[in-house]
Amino acid sequence: MSDAPTILSLRNVGKTFEVQGRRIEALHDASLDVKRGEFVCLLGASGCGKSTLLRIVAGFETATTGEALMWNRPIEGPDPSRGMVFQDYGLFPWLTVRDNIGFGPASRRRPAREIQETTDHYIDLVGLGRFADVYPHQLSGGMKQRVAIARVLANEAEMVLMDEPFGALDAMTRERLQDELLGLWERTKLTVLFVTHSIEEAVVLSNRVIVMSAGPGRIDSDLTVDLPRPRDVSGTDFNDLRRSLSSKLHSHHGKVAA
């Protein structure tokens, strides 16, 4: 990973919102380089600017200060190369699984044959072959999540941005989807930027954890997680790292979900 090229750079990025004459500094002087293929978790308590940072990378917000670059070019707005997966999945309820996944290529007016090949490929990749022709309301939360990821991938994302995608799921589904996401990440060599406030989730998933703190939102530390995979959540190394992250977080905040 260390010799992979840098796909994303944030240089002293700050974001201040103005609400009814009051200024809220959501992010202060955040600098970060992400290499292609990394799985990076942004970890921190509520209000520390995780979503703001992710939304700047997605191109939904512009930085007030500093700059955000992808492949060394300024991020100036949303782009399919940076695909966002939302907690509520953001699927089109009136389209089937197949048409949701093929939506990006279809809106870019790709030839019908190419759209079909692309959708077939990603439907297979996320194991939804039997559900290709059903509608989102007929799927479980986990399956919707897979469709959302497949849709982003079919749209040629190089980087997948996920804002607490498993926050609304029960513990078992969450664990299964974490495994599935890791499998997909290993197969596709994607770059993932993943927001969570769960220490355990960050240690299970990532090869880097960026710890953030609030008031104003900032990056506090940047830790490499080089535990072997699959990770043993009851192992000593895992728990040492979990404890160390927990004390980092608690030195800045009140309570954070572990």
Ligand SMILES: Nc1ncnc2c1ncn2[C@@H]1O[C@H](COP(=O)(O)OP(=O)(O)OP(=O)(O)O)[C@@H](O)[C@H]1O
């Ligand atoms: N569009 C906005 N307008 C005004 N203030 C905002 C806006 N978006 C975020 N903020 C403020 O910026 C700060 C950081 O918010 P942000 O959502 O980035 O934090 P977070 O770490 O993702 O929190 P959470 O874990 O609760 O989602 C908060 O004080 C929030 O109220």
